[in-house]
Amino acid sequence: MAALPLRVTGATRRFRDRGHQLTVFESLDLEVQDREIFVLLGPSGCGKSTLLRVIAGLDVLDEGTVTLEAGDHGRDVGIVFQQPLLLPWLTVTENVSLGLDYRANQGARQDGAVEAILAEFGLSELAHAYPDELSGGQAQRVSLARTVVTRPRVILLDEPFGALDPLTRRTLQQWLLGIQQSMGLTVVMVTHDVDEAVLLGDRVALMSPSPGRISRTWQFSREARDPAHLAATRDEVLRAYGEVAPSLAPSTAAMPAI
Amino acid sequence: MTSGRAAGATITRGRVSGTLRSILVSIAYPALGFAVLLAVWWAWILFFVEAGSFQSSFAPDEGFRALVRLIENGTLNRHITASLKRIVVGLGIAAAIGIPFGLALGGIRPFARAAGLVTSFIRMVSPLSWTPLAIIWFGVGDPPVYFLIAIGAVWPIALSTSAGVASLDRQWLMLGRSLRASRIEMLRTIIWPGVRGDVLTGLRLGLTTAWIILVPAEMLGVDSGMGYFILDSRDRFAYADLVAAIIVIGALGFVLDRLAQWFLTPRRRSRARGAAGEPRPAEATPVPTAEYRI
Ligand SMILES: Nc1ncnc2c1ncn2[C@@H]1O[C@H](COP(=O)(O)OP(=O)(O)OP(=O)(O)O)[C@@H](O)[C@H]1O
Numbered sequence: 001m002a003a004l005p006l007r008v009t010g011a012t013r014r015f016r017d018r019g020h021q022l023t024v025f026e027s028l029d030l031e032v033q034d035r036e037i038f039v040l041l042g043p044s045g046c047g048k049s050t051l052l053r054v055i056a057g058l059d060v061l062d063e064g065t066v067t068l069e070a071g072d073h074g075r076d077v078g079i080v081f082q083q084p085l086l087l088p089w090l091t092v093t094e095n096v097s098l099g100l101d102y103r104a105n106q107g108a109r110q111d112g113a114v115e116a117i118l119a120e121f122g123l124s125e126l127a128h129a130y131p132d133e134l135s136g137g138q139a140q141r142v143s144l145a146r147t148v149v150t151r152p153r154v155i156l157l158d159e160p161f162g163a164l165d166p167l168t169r170r171t172l173q174q175w176l177l178g179i180q181q182s183m184g185l186t187v188v189m190v191t192h193d194v195d196e197a198v199l200l201g202d203r204v205a206l207m208s209p210s211p212g213r214i215s216r217t218w219q220f221s222r223e224a225r226d227p228a229h230l231a232a233t234r235d236e237v238l239r240a241y242g243e244v245a246p247s248l249a250p251s252t253a254a255m256p257a258i
Numbered sequence: 259m260t261s262g263r264a265a266g267a268t269i270t271r272g273r274v275s276g277t278l279r280s281i282l283v284s285i286a287y288p289a290l291g292f293a294v295l296l297a298v299w300w301a302w303i304l305f306f307v308e309a310g311s312f313q314s315s316f317a318p319d320e321g322f323r324a325l326v327r328l329i330e331n332g333t334l335n336r337h338i339t340a341s342l343k344r345i346v347v348g349l350g351i352a353a354a355i356g357i358p359f360g361l362a363l364g365g366i367r368p369f370a371r372a373a374g375l376v377t378s379f380i381r382m383v384s385p386l387s388w389t390p391l392a393i394i395w396f397g398v399g400d401p402p403v404y405f406l407i408a409i410g411a412v413w414p415i416a417l418s419t420s421a422g423v424a425s426l427d428r429q430w431l432m433l434g435r436s437l438r439a440s441r442i443e444m445l446r447t448i449i450w451p452g453v454r455g456d457v458l459t460g461l462r463l464g465l466t467t468a469w470i471i472l473v474p475a476e477m478l479g480v481d482s483g484m485g486y487f488i489l490d491s492r493d494r495f496a497y498a499d500l501v502a503a504i505i506v507i508g509a510l511g512f513v514l515d516r517l518a519q520w521f522l523t524p525r526r527r528s529r530a531r532g533a534a535g536e537p538r539p540a541e542a543t544p545v546p547t548a549e550y551r552i
C-alpha cells in the first residue's frame with residue numbers, strides 16, 4: 001500500500017488549567033488517503049481545532065504520533081483557519097504570495113504560480129484589491145489560495161465556511177469540491193455542520209466529545225452521490241451526531257436537507 | 259428638461275458655496291484667533307508698558323521688523339539650520355533606540371516585566387534634569403543636546419511601538435507560524451508592518467517633545483541654535499530680536515508638526531488598525547508595499 005499523506009496514531013492531548021486537567025482527545029487514530037476530502041465532524045468543544053493545530057505543527061501531542069508525507073515541494077501540511085486572517089496592508093496578490101516569500105517554502109516558488117492560482121480561484125480581477133474591499137467569501141478564497149500556493153501535501157481546513165452566510169457557504173462548498181478535484185488536493189476539513197460533511201466528504205469521521213475519539217466513519221463514493229443516497233446518509237449521520245451531542249441535535253435537525 | 263438643468267445648477271451652486279464656506283471657516287477662524295492674540299499683545303504694550311522704556315521693544319511691530327532684518331542678513335538662517343540639525347540627529351538617536359526597545363517591550367514578556375518599572379521611573383524624570391550629567395558625560399557642544407533630545411523623545415517612540423506590538427492580532431502570528439515563517443521573516447512581514455502605524459505616531463509625538471526640549475537644551479554650551487539666540491538677544495539687550503526668535507520657534511514648531519503629520523501619519527493602506535481621530539491627508543496614496551514582499 002502506498003504511503004499515506006497523513007496518519008495519526010494514539011494521539012492524546014491534555015490541557016492543565018489551574019490544577020484541573022482536561023483530556024481533549026485520547027488514543028485517537030485516523031488515516032487520510034491521497035486526494036480525498038476527509039471530514040472531521042463533531043460537536044463544539046470536542047477538540048477538532050486542537051487536533052488540526054497539532055497536525056499543522058502549531059501544538060504538540062502528549063502521547064501518540066502524527067506522520068506526514070512530505071509533498072513534492074517539501075511542504076507537508078498547510079492550514080486554513082475559520083477567519084481568513086488576511087494582512088490588511090497587503091493586496092490580494094501579496095497576501096497570496098506571503099507564504100512563498102518565506103525561505104521554508106522556496107521549493108514551491110515558481111514563475112506565475114500566484115497568477116495561476118488567482119485565475120484558478122476566480123480571483124484575478126481582485127488581484128490588486130485590499131482585504132477590506134473583499135466579501136467574506138472572497139476573503140476566504142484568498143486565504144485558501146495563500147495556503148494552496150505553497151503546495152502542501154495535505155490541506156487542513158478548520159471550519160473555513162463557518163463565518164459565512166448560508167448562500168455563500170453553499171456556493172463555496174461546491175466551488176471547493178471543484179477545486180479539490182481539478183487540483184487533486186488532499187483535504188482534511190473540520191466542521192460541525194452535518195450537511196457540509198455529507199456534501200463534501202469522501203469520508204466523514206464523527207468525533208465524540210470528552211475525551212474526543214472517532215466514534216464512527218462513513219465512506220462515500222463519488223459515483224453514489226445522488227441526492228437520494230445523500231439524503232439517506234445525512235439522516236444516518238445526523239442520528240449518530242445526535243447521540244454524541246444530544247443537546248445539539250434538535251437545532252441541527254431543523255436545518256434544511258441538501 | 260429646463261427644470262432639470264435648473265435643479266442641477268442649484269445643486270452645483272450649493273456645493274460650491276458649501277466648499278467656499280468651509281474654506282472661509284477654516285481660514286477665518288484661525289485668522290480671528292491670531293487677530294485676538296495680536297490685539298492682546300498690542301494692548302499690553304499700550305496700556306502697561308511705558309513708552310520708550312526697554313519693554314516697549316517687545317511690541318509686535320518691533321518684533322516683526324527684527325524678524326525681517328534677521329532673515330535678510332542671514333543670522334536666523336544659521337541658527338535655524340543648527341537647531342534643525344540637532345532635531346534630526348536627536349530624533350534619529352531616539353528612534354534607533356526607542357523602536358527596538360518598544361518592540362522588545364511589547365513582544366517579550368519577561369523583558370516587559372523587568373523593564374516596565376524602570377521605564378516608567380526614568381520617563382517621569384524631566385529630560386532637562388539630565389543637563390548636568392549630560393555635560394559631564396558629553397562635554398560641551400552638540401553631543402549633550404543630542405542626548406537631552408534623545409532621552410526625551412525616546413519614550414513616546416518606545417511606548418507607542420510597544421503598544422502597537424501588544425495590540426497585534428495574535429492570530430497573525432499563528433498564521434505566520436503555520437506558513438513556516440522564521441523569526442526574522444515574521445518580524446519583517448507581519449510584526450513590523452503591523453506596528454508601523456504606531457511607530458509613526460510615536461515618531462510624531464517624539465518630534466513634538468524634541469522641539470520643546472531643544473530650545474532650553476541649546477541654552478547651554480553651544481553657540482548656535484534658536485535657544486542660544488534667545489539668550490544671546492537677552493545679553494545684547496536686543497529684545498526685538500528675542501521676540502523675533504519666539505515667533506520663529508513657534509512657527510517652525512508648527513511647520514514641523516504639520517510636516518510630521520503629513521509624512522508620518524499612517525496612510526490608509528499601511529494601517530493595521532485605524533488610529534481613530536488621527537488627522538489624515540486628503541488623498542491617501544497607498545504606501546509602497548513592495549519592500550515587504552519577495
Ligand atoms: N490552549 C488551551 N488551553 C486550555 N484548554 C484549551 C486550549 N485549547 C483548547 N482548549 C480546550 O480544549 C477543548 C477543545 O477545544 P477545540 O477548540 O479543539 O474544540 P473544537 O472541537 O474545535 O470546538 P469548536 O467546534 O467550537 O471550534 C475545549 O474544551 C477548549 O476549552
Ligand SMILES: [Mg+2]
Pocket residue numbers: 048049050158
Ligand atoms: Mg474549532
